[in-house]
Amino acid sequence: MSDKKLAIVATRGALDWAYPPLILASTASALGYETQIFFTFYGLQILKKDLDLQVTPVGNPAMPMPGNIPIPVLMQIMPGVQAMVTSMMKKKMQNKGIADLAELRELCVEAEVKMIACQMTVDLFEFKHSELLDSCEYGGAATFFEFAGESDINLFI
């Protein structure tokens, strides 16, 4: 129906930051957009076959907590707090019928969202191609602009 194009740069690798690019890309595909995501820096974590993203209250005073009781800042850095908050968030998401991240990513792959891993940051973090999704491609900034330059929407997340 539409020949529109959406280009997204995904730079963050926390669980909560991983959702927006995947939600927008999968939905855009359903609406007929041709969609491409360029994963760079911590965004590369979203391409890991073994997805294990965490969410942290550190530096995020806006994170809602059960009962509206915030975790004191000094407690946030204690061992186990991040794991606890992550498991609480995952449980909450499951209860609310929010897609599991791996499922959402699979939906993007099925919808032929083109996933490009930034070659420079793959080298920087010494990730092996075998650690990342087989369907992703590798490229640099110029590769991104080839598509972004003719896109209707460009998002940096």
Add this chain to the structure above:
Amino acid sequence: MADFDQELDASGLNCPLPILRAKKSLAPMEAGQVLHIISTDPGSVKDFEAFCKQTGNELLESKDEGGKFLFLIKKS
């Protein structure tokens, strides 16, 4: 209740899953066939309007049955 050819129960699913499932259900259907969707996500009311507007499929009906949202979409 109007007639339909396919049914999708998206109860309990949250954004964007009802839309993604609907897109998937519509894919193998033929033009003119009607998909009936059941959703419990209040956001899906606006979203199915927007989905139909952008994909050219026709939203024949959108009903709120007290927390259950029912849609009839005719494939273009």
